[in-house]
Amino acid sequence: MDTRSVLQFTPEVEQALASKKPVVALESTIVTHGMPFPENLKTALAVEEEVRAAGAIPATIAVMEGQIRIGLDRAALEALAQAEDVMKLSRADLAFALAGRRTGSTTVAATMMAAKLAGIEVFATGGIGGVHQGVEETLDISADLRELAQTSVITVCAGAKAILDIPRTLEVLETEGVPVVGYRTDELPAFWSRSSGISAPLRLDAVEDIAAFWRARKAIGQQGAILVANPVPGDSEIPADIMSGHIADAVRAAEAEGIRGKKVTPFLLGKILELTEGTSLAANIALIRNNARLAGEIAVALAATA
Ligand code: PSU
Ligand code: MN
Numbered sequence: 001m002d003t004r005s006v007l008q009f010t011p012e013v014e015q016a017l018a019s020k021k022p023v024v025a026l027e028s029t030i031v032t033h034g035m036p037f038p039e040n041l042k043t044a045l046a047v048e049e050e051v052r053a054a055g056a057i058p059a060t061i062a063v064m065e066g067q068i069r070i071g072l073d074r075a076a077l078e079a080l081a082q083a084e085d086v087m088k089l090s091r092a093d094l095a096f097a098l099a100g101r102r103t104g105s106t107t108v109a110a111t112m113m114a115a116k117l118a119g120i121e122v123f124a125t126g127g128i129g130g131v132h133q134g135v136e137e138t139l140d141i142s143a144d145l146r147e148l149a150q151t152s153v154i155t156v157c158a159g160a161k162a163i164l165d166i167p168r169t170l171e172v173l174e175t176e177g178v179p180v181v182g183y184r185t186d187e188l189p190a191f192w193s194r195s196s197g198i199s200a201p202l203r204l205d206a207v208e209d210i211a212a213f214w215r216a217r218k219a220i221g222q223q224g225a226i227l228v229a230n231p232v233p234g235d236s237e238i239p240a241d242i243m244s245g246h247i248a249d250a251v252r253a254a255e256a257e258g259i260r261g262k263k264v265t266p267f268l269l270g271k272i273l274e275l276t277e278g279t280s281l282a283a284n285i286a287l288i289r290n291n292a293r294l295a296g297e298i299a300v301a302l303a304a305t306a
Contacts, residue, residue: 003117006098010071013059017119020306022056022299025070025115025123025153028105030288031060031077032086033266034126035281036273041081043285045074047124047292054296056122061114063089063097063104070118080105088262090143108155109147112225116151121214121302124156124295126288127191128227129265130169133251140264141172148225149176154214154302156228156295158287159189159196162240162247163268166196173227174201180227181210183294189231192283193240200229207294211301230294236286238279246275 009017016023026047031040044060051058059071062080069076080086080103087097087104094113097104106114108128115123129142148155160169170188173180182188182200190196204210214226231237250271259267272280 006067007114007118008067008069009118010059010069010073013057013071016057020303022296022303023059023120023122024051024056024292024295024299025111025118025120026051026058026060026292027108027111027123027125028060028062028072028080029088029107030126031081032083032105033088034269035284037082039281039285041078043288044077044081046285047288050289050292051124051296054293054300056296056299058292059115059118059120061106061111063087063094063102063106066098066101068094068098068114068117070114070120088266090262091147092143108144108157109142112147112151112153112155115153120153122154122156122295122299124288124291126158126284126291127161128155128157130160130164130166131172132264133163133165134255135165135168138260142265145169145172145176145178148173148178148227150224152223153225154210154228154295154298155225156230156291156298158191158232158291159229161191162193162196162243163250163265163272166190166198170198170201176224178225178227179213180229181213183210183228183230185229185231189229190240191287192232192238192243192280194231194234194237195240207297207301208305210298211305214302215305228294228298230287230291232283232287233290236283238283243276243280246272249275
């Protein structure tokens with residue numbers, strides 16, 4: 001088994017990479033564990049359209065039939081959006097799913113690994129995993145953070161959800177040497193909300209400047225991601241004070257039910273969806289589309305200067 005044999009490209013993505021056209025990787029855990037059907041499928045298709053509108057080619061990533069799919073056609077995306085018993089894959093279990101021919105969706109960590117293997121430099125997600133509230137007891141810190149430290153992919157997100165401990169998440173990123181760049185903002189955005197009250201360590205206002213930062217990192221031989229934090233569009237945001245009660249309820253429910261390990265994040269996301277009666281879903285869809293658009297623009301800027 002060599003790397004090439006476990007990667008299955010769609011013809012469109014393969015051609016785009018061969019001719020150095022801009023390509024954006026997209027994660028699939030949001031499809032299988034982040035949103036209900038059919039909104040998940042509709043969103044995944046809309047997200048791909050945003051990448052195209054920016055002038056880049058989307059490559060949604062998942063594991064099927066013993067291979068990492070780099071790009072999913074419509075039929076594959078439809079199958080994934082409705083599949084049962086899909087594994088949520090992070091660094092620990094990406095190869096496990098390949099070996100066992102399991103169907104798996106990729107988290108931020110696993111999507112970054114796949115993108116790097118495929119030669120894709122830009123990736124869009126909704127929110128990254130991070131340090132969980134109550135970490136003193138549980139030691140629950142997402143593998144996404146270590147991945148950002150070691151795998152070289154520009155990662156666009158809408159900040160971290162307040163289901164996490166945002167200040168501690170930022171501290172770990174600092175410790176790991178991951179640059180966190182507010183895009184056109186001085187504040188770290190908080191997923192559904194544009195502001196978190198916490199400063200973003202760095203700020204850039206143009207995609208060309210993000211591309212230049214990336215080239216400078218390469219010039220000094222640096223591994224790891226640039227994490228771009230892109231605030232949710234203003235007309236779709238939910239103010240932090242409205243979300244905070246629901247988040248506290250969701251965290252309490254997870255504790256009460258003894259939810260542990262990789263089930264924690266999907267449990268909290270599902271609970272919040274239930275508690276907000278779906279109003280958080282509209283913000284979620286708006287921000288992931290917004291991130292895909294920005295990632296497409298960054299990929300175009302990178303390709304222009306390659
Ligand atoms: N945060 C979100 N939405 C998501 C996730 C995180 O706001 O869908 C998903 C991403 O795929 C992320 C994963 O990589 O959850 C993190 O899971 P864990 O905390 O188990 O590492
Ligand atoms: Mn965890």
